Each structure stands twice: as C-alpha cells, then as structure tokens.
Amino acid sequence: xxxxxxxxxxxxxxxxxxxxxxxxxxxxxxxxxxxxxxxxxxxxxxxxxxxxxxxxxxxxxxxxxxxxxxxxxxxxxxxxxxxxxxxxxxxxxxxxxxxxxxxxxxxxxxxxxxxxxxxxxxxxxxxxxxxxxxxxxxxxxxxxxxxxxxxxxxxxxxxxxxxxxxxxxxxxxxxxxxxxxxxxxxxxxxxxxxxxxxxxxxxxxxxxxxxxxxxxxxxxxxxxxxxxxxxxxxxxxxxxxxxxxxxxxxxxxxxxxxxxxxxxxxxxxxxxxxxxxxxxxxxxxxxxxxxxxxxxxxxxxxxxxxxxxxxxxxxxxxxxxxxxxxxxxxxxxxxxxxxxxxxxxxxxxxxxxxxxxxxxxxxxxxxxxxxxxxxxxxxxxxxxxxxxxxxxxxxxxxxxxxxxxxxxxxxxxxxxxxxxxxxxxxxxxxxxxxxxxxxxxxxxxxxxxxxxxxxxxxxxxxxxxxxxxxxxxxxxxxxxxxxxxxxxxxxxxxxxxxxxxxxxxxxxxxxxxxxxxxxxxxxxxxxxxxxxxxxxxxxxxxxxx
Amino acid sequence: xxxxxxxxxxxxxxxxxxxxxxxxxxxxxxxxxxxxxxxxxxxxxxxxxxxxxxxxxxxxxxxxxxxxxxxxxxxxxxxxxxxxxxxxxxxxxxxxxxxxxxxxxxxxxxxxxxxxxxxxxxxxxxxxxxxxxxxxxxxxxxxxxxxxxxxxxxxxxxxxxxxxxxxxxxxxxxxxxxxxxxxxxxxxxxxxxxxxxxxxxxxxxxxxxxxxxxxxx
Numbered sequence: 001x002x003x004x005x006x007x008x009x010x011x012x013x014x015x016x017x018x019x020x021x022x023x024x025x026x027x028x029x030x031x032x033x034x035x036x037x038x039x040x041x042x043x044x045x046x047x048x049x050x051x052x053x054x055x056x057x058x059x060x061x062x063x064x065x066x067x068x069x070x071x072x073x074x075x076x077x078x079x080x081x082x083x084x085x086x087x088x089x090x091x092x093x094x095x096x097x098x099x100x101x102x103x104x105x106x107x108x109x110x111x112x113x114x115x116x117x118x119x120x121x122x123x124x125x126x127x128x129x130x131x132x133x134x135x136x137x138x139x140x141x142x143x144x145x146x147x148x149x150x151x152x153x154x155x156x157x158x159x160x161x162x163x164x165x166x167x168x169x170x171x172x173x174x175x176x177x178x179x180x181x182x183x184x185x186x187x188x189x190x191x192x193x194x195x196x197x198x199x200x201x202x203x204x205x206x207x208x209x210x211x212x213x214x215x216x217x218x219x220x221x222x223x224x225x226x227x228x229x230x231x232x233x234x235x236x237x238x239x240x241x242x243x244x245x246x247x248x249x250x251x252x253x254x255x256x257x258x259x260x261x262x263x264x265x266x267x268x269x270x271x272x273x274x275x276x277x278x279x280x281x282x283x284x285x286x287x288x289x290x291x292x293x294x295x296x297x298x299x300x301x302x303x304x305x306x307x308x309x310x311x312x313x314x315x316x317x318x319x320x321x322x323x324x325x326x327x328x329x330x331x332x333x334x335x336x337x338x339x340x341x342x343x344x345x346x347x348x349x350x351x352x353x354x355x356x357x358x359x360x361x362x363x364x365x366x367x368x369x370x371x372x373x374x375x376x377x378x379x380x381x382x383x384x385x386x387x388x389x390x391x392x393x394x395x396x397x398x399x400x401x402x403x404x405x406x407x408x409x410x411x412x413x414x415x416x417x418x419x420x421x422x423x424x425x426x427x428x429x430x431x432x433x434x435x436x437x438x439x440x441x442x443x444x445x446x447x448x449x450x451x452x453x454x455x456x457x458x459x460x461x462x463x464x465x466x467x468x469x470x471x472x473x474x475x476x477x478x479x480x481x482x483x484x485x486x487x488x489x490x491x492x493x494x495x496x497x498x499x500x501x502x503x504x505x506x507x508x509x510x511x512x513x514x515x516x517x518x519x520x521x522x523x524x525x526x527x528x529x530x531x532x533x534x535x536x537x538x539x540x541x542x543x544x545x
Numbered sequence: 546x547x548x549x550x551x552x553x554x555x556x557x558x559x560x561x562x563x564x565x566x567x568x569x570x571x572x573x574x575x576x577x578x579x580x581x582x583x584x585x586x587x588x589x590x591x592x593x594x595x596x597x598x599x600x601x602x603x604x605x606x607x608x609x610x611x612x613x614x615x616x617x618x619x620x621x622x623x624x625x626x627x628x629x630x631x632x633x634x635x636x637x638x639x640x641x642x643x644x645x646x647x648x649x650x651x652x653x654x655x656x657x658x659x660x661x662x663x664x665x666x667x668x669x670x671x672x673x674x675x676x677x678x679x680x681x682x683x684x685x686x687x688x689x690x691x692x693x694x695x696x697x698x699x700x701x702x703x704x705x706x707x708x709x710x711x712x713x714x715x716x717x718x719x720x721x722x723x724x725x726x727x728x729x730x731x732x733x734x735x736x737x738x739x740x741x742x743x744x745x746x747x748x749x750x751x752x753x754x755x756x757x758x759x760x761x762x
Contacts, residue, residue: 037598037599037601037608038597038598038599038610039597039599040596040597040598040613041596041613042593042594042595042596042612042613042614042728042729043593043594043596043728044580044581044727044728045581045583045593046583046591046592046593046594047594050594053580053592053593053594053595054594054595054596054597055594055595055596055597121706124576124703124704125704127575127576127597128576128700128703128704130575130597130610131572131576131609131610131696131699131700132696132697132700134599134609134610134696135693135696135697136693139608140606143608172697173701173704174700174704175703175704176704
C-alpha cells in the first residue's frame, strides 16, 4: 500500500507555501484596489525573495494586517481567509463591493508533488488573481476613488460572510490547486446591485468636522483603521503559537530539478535576510503612493472626515472579528502625494479616524475659497453642529493650516471648531455697505516719496526719481531694449509709474485680529448668502469638473 | 496527444481591434510565461522573477495585466499590427488571430523538427463600424465588459491544469520555451491569423508568423 502521508519536509513546505500564498493573495487584492496602476519589474536572475517567481511587492502594513487576521493559523478546511472590499462615501455611507475567499476543501490530491507542481500551480493561481482583480466591477470604482468615496479593505479569517453583498451577487472562481491535504480554492463574490444603499444599516452621522482643503494639500498617509503605538511588537513575535513556519523574513530560494520530477530539490533558506524586520512605524514611511488616503475634496469644497461609525461594531462583523476596522486606502489617480507619517493613536475605529485627521500634513496649500461652493456651505453648517459621537473629543483636534505659495498671510493655528474662512474679505457680507467694501473703494495708495508715483495717468517721463521706497536711488533710468521716441508712454515711464503699487487691500487685513466669536457670529449670515447664491456656486463647481 | 483548442469571440469597433487583441493575448501569455531558467549543476535550475504591469486601454473601458517585458510586448504588438492591417481600415470584417503553443520534437536527419501544438487559442474578431459618438461610447463599455468575460474564460481554462510540457533539461529547453527574450520565458508560441471578408468567403491570405525559424532546413 502506498504510503500517502506527507513526509515531514513536504508538510513543512506545503504549510509554508500556503501561508505565503495567502499573504501574497492579500497583497495582490489590496494593491489592485489602491486606485493606481501596479508595475513591477521582471528579473532574469532570481533574488531569492520573490515567492512563486512573481514580483509582487509586499506592503508591510497589509502583510501585518493579514498576519493579524490569520493569527498564526493557516487557511484550512472550514477556516477561510477573506478579504472584503467596500466603498465608503464622503457622507459616510458604506457598501460592500466584493469578498475574496481563499478556502480549502477536503478533496485531496495525494499524488501531487508539493515542491514542484503545487508550487507552480500556486504561481499560476496568483497570475490568474492578478488578471481577475482587474475585471470585477470594483476595479473601475477603485481607480476613480478619492473625490467622493474611498475603497476600504478588511481581512478576516473563519467563516465566509456574503450577506453584505446584496441580492444577486455574482461569483467568479479564480482557480483551484489540489494539494495532499486538501484543495485550495480562490474565488470572488461581487455585488452586482450597485444602486446605493440607504443608510438603514448604519446610522448616518454627520461628518466629524469640515476641513478646508484644496488642490495643493499633500495626502496624508492614512491607510490605517488603527494606528499603532511606537512600541508595537514586530509581527514576527506574534507567531509564537505557530510552529515551524517563520514570518516574512524568510525568503524562498527555490531550485528545481528537471529530470525526473521525483528528484525535486527544494530548498528554502533563511540565509538571505534582506528584508529587515518590519516595524510598523517604519513602514508608515514607505512611499507607497497608493496607501495615501485622500480625504479632501477639491478647491473650495469642504472636506469630510470619515465619520465615526456608531454602528462600527456591526460593520465589522464582531462574530468573526479578528482584525478590525476597515483599512482605508486609495489615492486619486491623477494626483501625486507623499504619504506622511501618521501620528500614533493606540485606538481603533473612530479614534483612528480622528488620528488620521490629526495627521493633516504640514503641506502648503492655499485655503479654498468658500464662495464657490454651495455644497461647501452645507457641509460647513453641518460641521458646526458636530455630534459628539466619537469617544474622542474630535473638536479638540487641531491642525496647522499652512499658507500656500504667493499668499501673504501668516500661518494660523486654528481649531476645527473655529472654521474661520480664508479670504474672508471676499466673502460677501450682508451687512457691509458698499462704501466700506475694500474691493469697491480701494484704499488710498500709500503715500510714496517719489514725486513720480501716485498718479496712474502720469505722462511724465525721463525725470529721475527722488528717494524711492527701495534702498537704491534711481538716478537715470534707461530700460533695455526700449526706445524713447516712439510713444508718449514708454517702457521706462511705465516702469517708473507703476514701480510701487499699493498693497492689495485683502492682504492687509489682519485675520488674526478677528475674534473667534465674531467669526462664529458672522457665519450664519455668510451661510445665508451662500445659500441664496447656491445655483451660482453649483454652476461654478460644474465648470471645474 | 490531443491539442487543446479554445475559441474566444469578440465584436469590436475598428479602432478597438489592437487593444482587444493585446488584452487577450497578453492575458494568455501572462499565464504561459515563466521567469528565465538558470540551470545549475546536478540537473537543477532556478527560475527568474516575472514582473507584471497594468495597462489601460484608450478605446475600451478596460484594463489588463501583462508581463513586464517590453521585448515580448513589441513582438505581440507587431503581430497584432499586422493582423489589423490585414483586416483593413474602417471596413466591417471578420478575422481570426491564433496563438498556438507548441513543442519542438527533434527528428532524425533528414527530417526537420516537428512542431507539435499542445494548446491553441483562437480569437475570432468581428469588426463593426459605428455611426455616431454615442454608439461608440456604449461600445467602449460593452467591449470592456466582454473582454472581462473573456479574461474569466481564459482563467477558467488555464486553471483546469491540463497538459503542460514537462520541464525540460538544459539541452531541451529550446524545444519547450522561447529563450530569446532577456527577462521572461514564455512557452514556445506562434501567432497566425486569417481574414474573412464581409462576404464570408475565406480569402486565403493566411500568413504564418514564425517566431523561431524552425522550418528552414
């Protein structure tokens, strides 16, 4: 009778293959939903660290989350590893889009060669996964994320749950690989009914706060549902319970034998430890563009912050909860962004959202003009009536709004409770009389010491100026390439007359002198005006899109 | 040995022919390419790493994954370009492009080596002409969905794990794999096509495109 039990070496190898296959599967799925195109290089010489002979990058955070979900176990019969992809809008509504399942059934293939055939078939299955992840509906959605919604992922282990996919969901099988201990199957169940769910399932909450952000903000690095404290243990220490298979430090050096297959030589060596132990805080600095979370809306619209989900526990299926909250990812395809280091928040869910907010990056950005968006006005009003649903007091979040280039205003430290509007001078004030409007009646030009200044219609020319506002004294001015005799107003005259224009009125207003109370008081009036002009704003926003 | 044969059919607009063919051919080749083999002593070998990249189509709402090999991409593009030229510009028509994976079997002198196909993929293309931009927009989406279905079909077939050539020894590797590329190693393949004009009669302009000049004696 043929001994159909696996040799210990084969068992060990098979476990390792399954483990790394699971990790690579998660990487492929998550990377396909980041919203960016993936590109890796082919290498003719193996480096020893590319599992299944495929160049699939390992995003450390994703690996970490996957290992956390697995908790030292392997996908097996009755224990499936699932990656759930969902969509979350700027208003806080969520919808599950698809669930990828790595399962094992009892059908064994005892005769198959582990270190050869199984390995190659797992490699083929990963290639199929690469192809199929671009074909399901969620791919297109994920490529367009950023503006109105983001794509989240969640990894869990145990029983597959497909109830969140709505009615009529479709299933596509990516492939199967038989092994001596069972048949590995990889499939995807995806939602077909993309009509948006109302929020009966989750309590709708107002955005936690509005932050005025516009084009130039750099995306904070915020893929995290949780933030990790600095003393977080490296993933390798989590697997004490699991014997034999080491963590991702292990590299795969495979040699294959050609003839006959029974002489397969398979070596897995830990010798080439090129990857350092991933520490979470380090990984957050990894310049993975795709992981940067963009939570802003463009130009003048107020940004949302993903609201605290009061039903967060429900959303996370507590029965199987091992990992936890959805992890956010995505970046609008067109814009670049450098992930920023996330501040440390050792808490989950809402507080993680909070944490992300406080990582508002120290980037230059020009504050958006509120007058161009009616929607912004609404969001602003909502943000004023913040409901304190978060365990953390999100109103306490502070951020530093840096001033963009070419703006002559000092940086202002503001709290989110005091959303003083940028370009306040431009905001139409109902109570302002036209006489006082600096735009209508420009203030008098500052007196200048040069007799040639001041008058915009001066026809004089050729006179040398007295002591100008600058340090140097212009004795005689002969601009290059200009001729004196052609026009009454020549280049030199023009230059002299317009040399020291008066300051723009808006730039001389000292915003910091306004008190918070005044700002808050003036807001309702401003909002009333915006609402009146809502059509105009909408039309303007349409032209931007 | 029976050669497995699969047929895929698509209907596309004229300007979508290139991308549709590239998408399907590259998807198949992704599964039928390995890293470069490096043979060592004692009959063992190691395999290089295959990289992948996402390609967005311009005329179709579709993205696909191909092997990261510019050389391979050039070869496939050239073949698809010839196919498209043969199909003609702007006219309705039907054609078929075939991707055939084969093994070479050395024969004794004076007979030349045999090429034994083990898997043939035939992509039947029906080219339509559209009247206005709205139809083209609908066509973009529809063809994108169709190509998605075809990718799923391809993956289904490949995952049946039917015949694959045995891994060759160093001396035999050129009989199984195309080792001419620097970075990846697809199974030996050839791309051929034939065009049918709108009347349905088969115009016998079958062009053979040999990647390896095996037929010269």
